[in-house]
Amino acid sequence: MFEWNDSLRIGIAEVDAQHRAFIELVNGLAFRLSRESCNEWALYGETMAGLEEYVAMHFSAEERLMSQAHYPGQAAHQARHQFFRERMEALKTKGISEGRLPLDDIRDFLLSWVIDHVMTEDKTMGEYLLEHLKGKGQG
Numbered sequence: 607m608f609e610w611n612d613s614l615r616i617g618i619a620e621v622d623a624q625h626r627a628f629i630e631l632v633n634g635l636a637f638r639l640s641r642e643s644c645n646e647w648a649l650y651g652e653t654m655a656g657l658e659e660y661v662a663m664h665f666s667a668e669e670r671l672m673s674q675a676h677y678p679g680q681a682a683h684q685a686r687h688q689f690f691r692e693r694m695e696a697l698k699t700k701g702i703s704e705g706r707l708p709l710d711d712i713r714d715f716l717l718s719w720v721i722d723h724v725m726t727e728d729k730t731m732g733e734y735l736l737e738h739l740k741g742k743g744q745g
């Protein structure tokens with residue numbers, strides 16, 4: 607589980623608020639899964655609904671900010687977002703073919719996504735965006 611702190615913050619309020627909600631979703635999933643009384647169907651439904659909203663709102667927000675700032679890493683970054691979408695689809699399909707809810711796999715993927723993407727690739731993007739905003743007198 608992750609605690610929201612400065613290592614996760616990139617300094618752009620819109621993105622930080624979305625990342626914070628994402629961390630809460632990931633933590634909630636990990637915590638509820640660890641409990642014996644977990645209602646897996648309810649957890650799965652809520653997790654997938656939350657992720658769908660996150661992907662729709664957050665990825666497009668980042669992609670808009672990258673376009674505005676002419677971020678040189680935009681294509682690579684968007685490819686990573688696409689990877690996320692495809693991985694989630696693959697996990698859903700795997701769950702269906704195996705006849706079980708893929709909650710463990712989703713949790714593990716999301717935990718690694720926080721480290722591999724939010725804490726690293728988003729951080730790099732954020733530094734560039736902040737510089738760009740400062741240059742425009744908005745920082």
Ligand SMILES: [Fe+2]
Pocket residue numbers: 668683687723727728
């Ligand atoms: Fe991103």
